[in-house]
Amino acid sequence: MSRLRVWARDLGMGARFAFGGGREGWIRTVLTGVGVGLGVALLLISTAIPGALTARYERGDARSTMSSGTADAPGPDTLLIARIGQTYHHKDIEGHMMRAEGPDAPLPPGLEKIPGPGEMAVSPALDELLKSSDGALLRERLDARVSGIVGDPGLTGPGELLFYLGSDTLRKDGPEDYRVERITSFGYDAERERLDPVLMLMVVLTFVALLTPVAVFIAAAVRFGGERRDRRLAALRLVGADSRMVRRIAAGEALAGSLVGLVLGAGFFAVGRSLVGSLSLQQRSVFPSDLDPAPWLAALVAVAVPAAAVAVTLVALRGVVIEPLGVVRTTAPARRRIWWRLLLPVISIGLLVPMGGRGSGHGQFNQWQVSAGVVLLLVGITALLPWLLERFVARMTGGPVSWQLAVRRLQVNSGPAARLVNGIAVSVAGAIALQMLFAGVEGDYTRRTGQDPSRAAVSVILHRGSEARMDELAQRISASAGVVRAVPLASVSAAREVPAQEKLVQVTVGTCDALGEVATLDSCTDGDAFVLTGAPSMAPYDGTAKPGDELFVGNVRGFGPEPADGARHVKWTVPANARQVTSREDPAGERRTGLLVTPSAAPKDAATAGMAQIFVQVDESDGNGLERARNAAFKADPFTTASTMRVSTELAGYSSIRIGLFFGATAVLVLIGASLLVSQLEQLRERRRLLSSLVAFGTKRSTLSLSVLWQTAVPIVLGLVLATAAGVGLGTVLMRMAAQPIRIDWPSVLGMTAVGAGVVAAVTLLSLPPLLRLMRPDGLRTE
Structure with missing residues (x-):
């Protein structure tokens, strides 16, 4: 008989044992599966x-207008569009106002027609929010009639909040022309900017650190029921x-x-995949149809998993002598050797250390070298832990009965x-290594805004030409429930001559309370x-003035369309009573230069050439105060x-x-819990007869329960200690690679260790x- 036919015959016999070997056989197969x-x-x-x-x-590029075709004049195929994005209860809402200028105006992806005046098309998620009780205040803001639902081609994900608002007043030659x-x-042909070396390193590490445990779980799963299988194989040896x-x-x-x-x-x-459409993390979601593995990757998984299962089984049996009368593994095993187990982390360090100090400005990291180094170190943990556990329990003696039962079980086969x-x-x-790296580089990718949310929760900026309505809008906002105060400030440019290109003077107009x-x-009156x-002076507002100076105030640079009255600027004299005061940061974190004036001293007829800003402070105990302020601002001017x-x-x-790390870590934690539970149940099932025997001889169930708890707790404690040491070591090497000062983020280290312990505690419970059902005396029954 040829070798191939022999292999096929024996593999087929093993498959028949898996599916037709009685209840024990298929239970083990199901657990493994x-x-x-x-x-x-x-x-x-x-x-x-x-x-x-x-x-x-x-999908986002298909609806973008960043590189779309444009026109200078209205035509049959032109569309006016302006972005009017909103925020509601810390959720960003993508919004656009539009008006078709011709019958052939382009349609955004996902729309069948352009909304008319007083109509809007919304995404399914926004439609659901508007119809819910949580969207009551948002309905007041977006009170147009919903005339259509944006289809999937126009959305980046099923949970995206998006609307298109129709308008008959939108125009290109108004004060909002620039928007x-x-x-x-x-459509937008985007050429994605490459991630810098450190961010690319973090992407590679995230995939490696999250997928390596999956491989470990699969390798452990194919060995479920190993002791019963070996006894069955011994019976086969007995028959030839x-x-x-x-x-x-x-x-x-x-x-x-x-x-x-x-x-x-x-x-x-x-x-x-069918459930992923209902999940959204920090407003990021994906369509189930988009979650489609590449065919070659799916084929690789389909081939690699069975091959790995066979390889793991054959390697595991190398240390087991299956004889006709039993399995030699039931005797005291040979002591595990340490030398080859240390080679894996040593080789890992040898691969990673030469890349130290590169950071973001010293070239790209070799992704294969990084991946190999991290995988070897993580796999090294799986090689070191059995040796560490064996050495630890070998020296354990004495203690309560439950402790002795647990230790003896671990001494026999750990x-x-x-x-x-x-x-x-x-x-x-x-996870510890990644958390250390993220904490180490956080300062390079996190920017302090200088803003002070305690002084103002929101800053309302009015477009050019609406400064005259600033005080009216501020009063409407301050009258909203939950708003403590609204502080309006108007700014306009001034210069000693026109047209001015530099040395502009910033003139800020507001009440004494606002100027404060x-x-x-020290004191202030109108x-x-x-x-x-x-x-600090910063161009173009790097000019100043003295009391009595004559300035031109308004559109002193000559930008934009000619005003209807032809007056771009007015002449104004700085009041003689102007005195020096020290600038301070406003709630937005900016320090202004130039002049501050109260309304009665301000230049007349120049506000239309400036900018208006309203700082809104809300009562934090009122969760809707901020939304009412936004509603008032939007109603006044979208x-x-x-x-x-x-x-x-x-x-x-x-x-x-x-965010990707959070998604992946969540999935791996679910896998950890499920796999640990399946593995724990499988081990308890294999020890059913032993547990029943001990109960039949009078052993207390509480004692047996504690012994099972100790059998789980001892390896877990040793494993977490080893994982913490390895994670801190790997994190240190990674921080050196990223050219960051070595700093151990102890809260993250202890937090991840606690999460791991919590998962195991939940599985144990x-x-x-x-376990209590397996300890019944009827577990001794056999056929």
Whole structure:
């Protein structure tokens, strides 16, 4: 018989044992399939993420107007469009106002027609929000009739909040001209900017650190029920099978379980894919249809998982002598050696250390070298933990009965306990290293805005030409419930000559209360004027003036359309009573220069050439005060910009990677919990007869429960200690690679360790009810 036919025969026999070996056989196959399936599902999701992100970018580019065709005059194919994005309860809403100038005006993707005046088209998520009780205040702001729903081609994700508002007053020659575009098409050919080396390093590390535990879980899952399988193989030796044949049979059984895992994994992936449309994290969501793995990656998973299952099984059996009368592993095993287990982290350090100090300005990192180094270190944890656990329990003696039972079980065979912990240890180590790297580079990708949200929650900026209505709008906002006060400030440019190109003087107009937000005033009454000092001069507002100086105030640079009255600027004399005051940062973090004047001393007929800003302070105990202020601003003028004050902002690429890490970490934690639970139940099932025997001889159930708890707690504690040390070491090396000062972020380290311990504690609690059922005396029954 040829070698190929021999392998096929023996693998087929193993598959028959997996599916037709009675209840024990198929239970083990199902457990293996579930464990492998969870890992396969996460692998498929991981391979689909790049494609889903690309689809998001393409949908966003398809509706963008950044490089669209434009026209200078109205035509049959022109569309006026302006962005009027909103914020509601910390959620960003993408919004556009539009007016078709001809019958062939371009349609945004996802729309069947352009909304008419008083109508708007909204995304499904925004439509749902508007119809809900939470959207009551938003309905007051966007009170146009919903005439259509934006289709999927016009959305970046199912959870996106988007609206298109129709208008018959939008024009290109008005004061908002700079915000209105006249386009003939939609679409943007974007050339994505490459991530800098440190951000690319973080992307690579995120994938490696999240996927390595998956591989560890799959390797552990194919060994479920290993002790029962080996006893069955010993029975085959008794009826004449040789050692090679039983190994091929074991490989066939593992192969069958992995194939079941592939089928279940595809099912889990399909279920997860169908649910992903309802998930949104920080307003980022993906369509289920976009979560589509690349065919070659899916084929790679389909081939690699069964191959890995066979390889792991054959490697595991190398240390087991299966004889006709039993399995030699039940005797005291040979002591594990340490030398080769240390080679993995040593090689890892050797790969990573030479790339130290490159940072963002010293070239790209070798992605394959980085990946190999990190994988070797994380895999090294799985090699070191069994040795560490064996050495630790070998010296344990005495203690309560529950402790002695647990220690004795670990002394006899610590392998299954170590495999149970390996996945969580690898996950925690990788997460600690990533958290250290993120904390180390956070300062490079987080910018302090200088804004003070305690002084103003929002800044309302009016467009050019609406400054005259500033006080009216401020009164409407301040009259809104939940608003403490609204501070209006108008700014206009001045110069000694026109047209002016530089040395402009900034003239800020406001009440004494308002001027107190931008300068330190000892006293102030209407009619006063002040000369600001102490602020750094920045072009173009690097000029100043003295009391009695004559200035031209208004549109002194000659930009924009000619006013209807032909007056671009007026002549104004700085009041003689102007005195010097020290500039201070306003709520937006800016320090103004030039002059401060109260309304009665301000230049007349010049406000239309400046800018108006209203700082709004709200009662934090009223959760809707901020939204009422935004409603008042939008009702007064949709082109007002209501910017939320923030202490800091993050670079978009850095923020996206952090969000991706959160998504991935959440999925891996779910996998960890599910896999640990399946593994724990499998081990308890294998010890059912032993537990029942101890109960039959009078052992207390509480004692047995505690012994099972100790058997889990000891490996977990050792695994978390090893994971913390490895994670801190890897994080240190990564920070050196990113050219960052080494700083251990202890809250993150302790937090990730606590999360790992919490997952194990939850799994242990969930396994207690099955444990109590397995300790019944009827567990001694056999057929």
